[in-house]
Amino acid sequence: MFNTPLPTVNELPSTRKLVRSTVIxxxxxxxxxxxxxxxxxxxxxxxxxxRTLGLTQMGELKITLAQEALADAAPPQPAAPAPAPQVAQVQPTAKPAAQPVATPDPALKTDQMTVTLKPGEGTEIKLEMLKNKTVSYEWTAAGGPVNYDTHGEPYNGEKGYFHSYTKGKQVKSDKGEFTAIFDGTHGWFWRNRSNNDVTISLKTTGDYLSVKQ
Known part of the structure; x- marks a missing residue:
């Protein structure tokens, strides 16, 4: 073996050199x-x-590979359950409200009457009605025109008193309605002023008690 001599104090680096080397x-x-x-x-x-030396691109590639490795190592996520099928809610079809069937008022009466007048002859048809009751009517004269008077007479009224609703001369037809202004008989008087027989057809509908002819 060779004995290496220890360096002397002068051969050792100074503190200043050590600091400078450390900083470098x-x-x-x-x-x-x-x-x-x-x-x-x-x-x-x-x-x-x-990036100039291509080192940054290398680092980006390493990071991408590491992320992919983590993704492959991660346990598989359970598949989300399929959404339940939506069942269409069927709305019940609204049925149109039944329209009430118009039924005739049992208090109303309907009558059809026919009367034939010879030349110069007159006649009347009356309805027994109470006050404020209404009747609609229509009449026609076949064979010639007639004079008429639609009027009413109260029960137990003064002799000769009557109330006229409408009247006319040499008329072949008339229609309308009237409302009784008192309890009594209300109707029509016709007179045939022609030289021929005249047939009168009358139809009445309303709130009356009876027909007098």
């Missing part, structure tokens, strides 16, 4: 970290040197 080493390490290690490992390139 730190600066070189920092420069390598910023320009080489960070771009190539983490795709972090604050100086732009790493």
């Amino acid at each position: 080493a730190i600066l070189v390490a920092a420069g390598l970290l910023v320009t080489v290690v960070m771009p190539s490992e983490y795709a972090i390139d604050p100086t732009g040197v790493g």
Whole structure:
């Protein structure tokens, strides 16, 4: 064996040299970290040197591969249950409300009458009615025109008193309605002033008690 002689104090580096060497080493390490290690490992390139040297692209590729590896290693997620089929709600079709069937008022009467008048002859048809009751009517004269008077006479009224609703001369037909202004008989008087027989047909509908002819 050879015995190596120990260096003397003069041969050892001074403190100043040690500090300077340490600072230089730190600066070189920092420069390598910023320009080489960070771009190539983490795709972090604050100086732009790493992208110029192609190191940043290498770091981006490493990060992408690492993310894909994590995704492959992750346990499969349970499939979401399929949504329940939507059942269409069938709305019941609204049926049109039944329209009430018009029924004749049982209090109303309907009558049809025919009378024939010889030349110069007159006649009348009366309805027994109470006050404020209404009747509608229609009559026609076949064979010639007649004179007529639609009027009413009260029960137990003065002799000769009557109330005229309508009247006319040489008329072949008439229709309308009237409302009784008192209790009594209400109707029509016709006279044939022609030289021929005339047949009168009368139809009445209303609230009356009876027909007198």
